[in-house]
Amino acid sequence: MTEDQNGLVPRESADVVVLGAGPAGLVLGNLLMAAGVECVILERATRSHIRNRARAGFLAPNTVRILDRHGLADGLHRGGRSHGACEFRTAEGGFRLDYGGLGRGEQHTVYPQQNLVSDLLQRYEDGGGRIRFRTEALAVHSADSARPHVTTREPDGRPVRWDARYIAGCDGRHGAARRSLPPDAVRHHHDHGVSWLGLLAQAPPSLDAVGYAVHDRGFAGHMARGPHVTRYYLQCRRGSPADAWSEERIWDELDLRMRAEEYGPLHRGPIIERGVVDLACDVVEPLRHGSLLLAGDAASLTAPAAAKGANLAVLEAELLAGALAEALRREDGAALDRYSTQSLAYIWRAQEFTQWMTTLLHALPGQDPSGGSFFHAGLRRARLDSLRTSRAHQDWFAENYVGV
Numbered sequence: 001m002t003e004d005q006n007g008l009v010p011r012e013s014a015d016v017v018v019l020g021a022g023p024a025g026l027v028l029g030n031l032l033m034a035a036g037v038e039c040v041i042l043e044r045a046t047r048s049h050i051r052n053r054a055r056a057g058f059l060a061p062n063t064v065r066i067l068d069r070h071g072l073a074d075g076l077h078r079g080g081r082s083h084g085a086c087e088f089r090t091a092e093g094g095f096r097l098d099y100g101g102l103g104r105g106e107q108h109t110v111y112p113q114q115n116l117v118s119d120l121l122q123r124y125e126d127g128g129g130r131i132r133f134r135t136e137a138l139a140v141h142s143a144d145s146a147r148p149h150v151t152t153r154e155p156d157g158r159p160v161r162w163d164a165r166y167i168a169g170c171d172g173r174h175g176a177a178r179r180s181l182p183p184d185a186v187r188h189h190h191d192h193g194v195s196w197l198g199l200l201a202q203a204p205p206s207l208d209a210v211g212y213a214v215h216d217r218g219f220a221g222h223m224a225r226g227p228h229v230t231r232y233y234l235q236c237r238r239g240s241p242a243d244a245w246s247e248e249r250i251w252d253e254l255d256l257r258m259r260a261e262e263y264g265p266l267h268r269g270p271i272i273e274r275g276v277v278d279l280a281c282d283v284v285e286p287l288r289h290g291s292l293l294l295a296g297d298a299a300s301l302t303a304p305a306a307a308k309g310a311n312l313a314v315l316e317a318e319l320l321a322g323a324l325a326e327a328l329r330r331e332d333g334a335a336l337d338r339y340s341t342q343s344l345a346y347i348w349r350a351q352e353f354t355q356w357m358t359t360l361l362h363a364l365p366g367q368d369p370s371g372g373s374f375f376h377a378g379l380r381r382a383r384l385d386s387l388r389t390s391r392a393h394q395d396w397f398a399e400n401y402v403g404v
Contacts, residue, residue: 013163014040019137020171021050024296024313026120031321033129037328044136055113058307060404061106063314075119080111085209089259095388103398140180143292172297192279194362199232203269213258219361220257242274279303287340295320300347305357308350311404316343353400
């Protein structure tokens, strides 16, 4: 550590400063370290927080291939499980899609994101990678120059300046990377007008498939998280507080929307986690601004209806790691010049399918789910009927459901 010219602010450096220790930042850090590129990861949260932060865990086949390619998949092969079925429940009847046998014949691997993050962190630290927890990035400076830097706040409140050749913003939509974008950066934002009450229940799964219930009262979803824990979602009014509903009301509403009288009761248990999420999508263009590059949720945010976020993050991290290694080890910047265009092609494809999935499952955005729109409801019925009966539609769904 050195000090700046006036001797007040300590200075540190790395060829690449990575902001954020989520899937994008940790995959990027591991790949840069394997390529011999000097890097450091700066994370504002604690080690315990990132290792226990519960997130969706549906990994696409391409994500597993990327992790395999770089020797980062040992944990998910030990603890993950294959999943290839989803079940739709509607007023017109239910149907099951074994999507693992449709389209390209590929399945998801279910592996909780916190487990993947723990694996990636362990691998990074075992290899000697540098990471600083409880270090808050405040701003990125001079991104349009060859020597950008990041100002940070240490756990004890002291400021530190990090000099770099490149800065990788993997710190989410509210992080320092996004806050430091120049005025010409374009942010595309779309609010779907739909909110979910997300629930984690200490109860075994009630289906052996992902469950999507389309109901006049609003959407309900069922996703297994393990043999004793299940994730549920209930569409709710925008602005509803997470604690507005009692546990009894939650289970009664889940039974109603998932048509328990027809398909059998749900396994009930204590609600151990709850929170409200407003479904929205968000994309920044371009993803490169001089020496600052974005990946993961800093680059784009997808609504959770199709579980694309972590998969995009891993894909972007591989593209960015290869491009940075070529620029720093071979002084070839061609791959960095292509990074934004390549990544955005995947991002917009994921956004398109997420938009389709969101409109398939929900009452018309902006209207009371119990009222809805006759026209929109008719469209949903037609789409679901096509998905139920058309092999071509099923193959399209399967390819896009597991794809990135």
